[in-house]
Amino acid sequence: MSASAASGNEVRGDRAADGTPLLEVRDLVVHHGQLMALDAISLRVLPGEVYAIIGANGAGKSTLLRTIAGLHHPTSGSVLYDGKDVTGLRPERRATQGIVMVPEGRRLFGSLSVEENLKVGATYARQGPWTMERVYEMFGWMRERRNQPTAQLSGGEQQAVAIGRALVANPRVLMLDELSLGLAPVVVQRIYGMLPQILGTGLTVLLVEQDVSQALRVASHIQCLLEGRTTLEGKPSDVTADQVEAAYFGLAGTAASPAGEESEA
Amino acid sequence: MAWVNAIIQGILTGGLYALFACGLSLMFGVMKVVNLAHGDLAVVAGYIAIGVITVTHVPVLWSFVIVVPIMAVLGYVLQRTLIQSALDRSVLTTLLVTFGLSVVIENGLLQFFTANSRGIGANLALVTGAFTIGSQISIAYLLLLIFAVAVAVLLGLQYFLSRSKYGRLIRAVADDKEAAQLAGADYRHVFGIAAAVAFATVALGGIAFGMYSDLDPTTGTDTILLFAFAAVVIGGLGSLWGTLLGGIVLGVAQQIGAQINISDELLAGYIVFLIVLVLRPQGLISRGVQSS
Numbered sequence: 001m002s003a004s005a006a007s008g009n010e011v012r013g014d015r016a017a018d019g020t021p022l023l024e025v026r027d028l029v030v031h032h033g034q035l036m037a038l039d040a041i042s043l044r045v046l047p048g049e050v051y052a053i054i055g056a057n058g059a060g061k062s063t064l065l066r067t068i069a070g071l072h073h074p075t076s077g078s079v080l081y082d083g084k085d086v087t088g089l090r091p092e093r094r095a096t097q098g099i100v101m102v103p104e105g106r107r108l109f110g111s112l113s114v115e116e117n118l119k120v121g122a123t124y125a126r127q128g129p130w131t132m133e134r135v136y137e138m139f140g141w142m143r144e145r146r147n148q149p150t151a152q153l154s155g156g157e158q159q160a161v162a163i164g165r166a167l168v169a170n171p172r173v174l175m176l177d178e179l180s181l182g183l184a185p186v187v188v189q190r191i192y193g194m195l196p197q198i199l200g201t202g203l204t205v206l207l208v209e210q211d212v213s214q215a216l217r218v219a220s221h222i223q224c225l226l227e228g229r230t231t232l233e234g235k236p237s238d239v240t241a242d243q244v245e246a247a248y249f250g251l252a253g254t255a256a257s258p259a260g261e262e263s264e265a
Numbered sequence: 266m267a268w269v270n271a272i273i274q275g276i277l278t279g280g281l282y283a284l285f286a287c288g289l290s291l292m293f294g295v296m297k298v299v300n301l302a303h304g305d306l307a308v309v310a311g312y313i314a315i316g317v318i319t320v321t322h323v324p325v326l327w328s329f330v331i332v333v334p335i336m337a338v339l340g341y342v343l344q345r346t347l348i349q350s351a352l353d354r355s356v357l358t359t360l361l362v363t364f365g366l367s368v369v370i371e372n373g374l375l376q377f378f379t380a381n382s383r384g385i386g387a388n389l390a391l392v393t394g395a396f397t398i399g400s401q402i403s404i405a406y407l408l409l410l411i412f413a414v415a416v417a418v419l420l421g422l423q424y425f426l427s428r429s430k431y432g433r434l435i436r437a438v439a440d441d442k443e444a445a446q447l448a449g450a451d452y453r454h455v456f457g458i459a460a461a462v463a464f465a466t467v468a469l470g471g472i473a474f475g476m477y478s479d480l481d482p483t484t485g486t487d488t489i490l491l492f493a494f495a496a497v498v499i500g501g502l503g504s505l506w507g508t509l510l511g512g513i514v515l516g517v518a519q520q521i522g523a524q525i526n527i528s529d530e531l532l533a534g535y536i537v538f539l540i541v542l543v544l545r546p547q548g549l550i551s552r553g554v555q556s557s
Contacts, residue, residue: 124449
């Protein structure tokens, strides 16, 4: 399967044969007031894969994730989960059915301790491998600091708690929104280093990342958004740095690129 | 000695005010709803208690066993319907809606129960009795009991909020509604639970006031709501124990005012209320379970 650079809606097709997607988005259109944030976005996330949405600020990445989580209502289009249409479902119902998001900016409960944050995450948990005990094992420091208010944690530690809070719900699809935001590169590395452990329990990950090199490193499939449209989609191994750059900044076909390069992209 | 007595009476009355105030504070802290019908609902609870006592002949003190669950259910239902639909529009709309509710309740009570005032268990030894310390200090059994109930309620609320599953969810939802949804919590249901708890305290406040004084259809707005407001503001919004402190400060101020001149009782309370508003608008205890 080769990478397909595309404008608009013609991105699907070759992945249809790969199997039944766990999560599917069809022609999603989302408006923020008058502004169109997503323009007919489609994607198919297969079980067990790490699907990364990349793109610049304002490309619509977070809006896409939040719409899948149920926090935004699409103007048109649908979200399918495990073959069922969940477009009309409230966010809390999607969470209890297994679509769980780690929101941008971590959004921990500030007046709750670390452990209480995890307990809230576990309140409506599905059956599954993740327990608070397992989260404590994965993040060694967390157990002895479990009674601390989350405000006393560093950004990276807070991000770990946010991930833990999502994991104890035992999601089937874990959505990670801008994990790297505001964190030092070393910390980002460490957090992404946990991904194999998480995937080992059979989760599927859909993530949004501004840090393209990080996304390319961990993803099994990437999709690049630009101003609410898909500009590139494929396996990280099948796309070139130039293609990604063009898709990310929207350079393809502009006056800046030398003649003849459009056909290549 | 008269001053000591005034202060003791003020402290004990503060328990009653805290009972009025903690429900108001909880609803504001969690839902950001200022429930202007708070006092009227306390009066409703008092009237229900009178009805329950008359019909079933339960002992006056045990009437709460029936009234508290009724009010809790009413709280849940009102929150899930009227108040939530107002909240979905804007927080300001809840002011209008609860004000409307207040007017409707007051006029409904006037219509069905007339403007006559009624007390609860007025002939009870507990209600009329007192013991004396020395020659000047007389402590009413009822006020002492109400103070003890208020402390027990606050302890219970603290335990509920800090330890129980729903208490934790209530704090989580107060912190970040959306993040709570992402964790699978239906915040509307959690709001309903919080309102049920608040209304349970309202029920106790209404019964207590009916025993301490008399209830009539306007007591809710001209006394209970005002005192509850003052206690919450003095103590600090969203702070549970602040409501007791605020109630005590209000009570003591009133009693000292009355000591100076009997007609200055209420005025003294509101002067302290204004002073706190000007000098320390966040209240005496500013940290809250829900301050975010």
